[in-house]
Structure formats: C-alpha cells, structure tokens
Amino acid sequence: MIRLFNKRFEQDMDTQAILFLIGLQELGLNVEKLSKDQKLDVMHIAVCTLLEPYGFYEYEGRDRDDWPHWKTMKKLPRLNQQEQETLIKKSILEYFEERGVEAI
Numbered sequence: 001m002i003r004l005f006n007k008r009f010e011q012d013m014d015t016q017a018i019l020f021l022i023g024l025q026e027l028g029l030n031v032e033k034l035s036k037d038q039k040l041d042v043m044h045i046a047v048c049t050l051l052e053p054y055g056f057y058e059y060e061g062r063d064r065d066d067w068p069h070w071k072t073m074k075k076l077p078r079l080n081q082q083e084q085e086t087l088i089k090k091s092i093l094e095y096f097e098e099r100g101v102e103a104i
Contacts, residue, residue: 015085018092022046029066041067050091051076 023042024031026049034042048057048070057070079087 015088015092016043019043019046019050019088022049022092022095026068047088050088050095053094054091 020039020043023044023046026045027042031038045068048059048068051057052059052070055073056076058073060069060071062068
C-alpha cells in the first residue's frame with residue numbers, strides 16, 4: 001500500500017502521512033490551510049475512522065463547522081510501539097480494501 005502512495009505522490013509516504021490523507025478524505029471539506037491543531041485533529045479523524053470497526057469509537061456526527069466527531073466506546077489496550085504500528089497498518093489496509101483500493 002505504501003508503495004502505491006509513494007508512486008502516486010512521487011515521494012516517500014510513511015504511516016503518519018497516510019493517516020493524514022485518510023483524515024482529509026474523511027473530513028471531506030475543501031480546506032486550503034490548516035493550523036497545527038487542525039492537522040492533529042485531521043489525524044485524529046483518521047484514527048477514529050480506522051478503529052471504529054474494532055469497536056473503539058462510535059461516530060456521533062458533525063459539528064456546526066462540519067467536522068466529524070466520535071465518542072470513545074472502549075479504551076484502547078496497552079500496546080507497545082510495534083503493536084500500535086501493526087494495528088494501524090492493518091486497519092489502513094482494511095480501510096482501503098473496503099473502498100476497493102488494492103495493495104501492491
């Protein structure tokens with residue numbers, strides 16, 4: 001999957017960059033400039049979207065500025081760095097599979 005993004009964007013994409021792209025996709029707004037806090041919020045959108053199928057978050061809706069919000073349904077288990085990375089990568093793959101994007 002990362003190779004697909006690297007080829008598409010003609011640069012190396014890490015997991016954080018892919019999360020940011022997913023967050024922007026899920027935000028669905030035409031935003032030209034984001035503050036540092038808004039960029040973190042976009043990453044949070046991605047994480048909530050990716051972990052919702054696992055029951056960690058439940059989508060609540062959008063606020064008056066049209067930003068999506070989730071509520072925490074259960075606490076994430078304590079995971080080491082490698083386990084966190086594995087969970088995120090697995091959920092990224094599932095996210096794109098559900099949308100018909102194949103990993104190469």
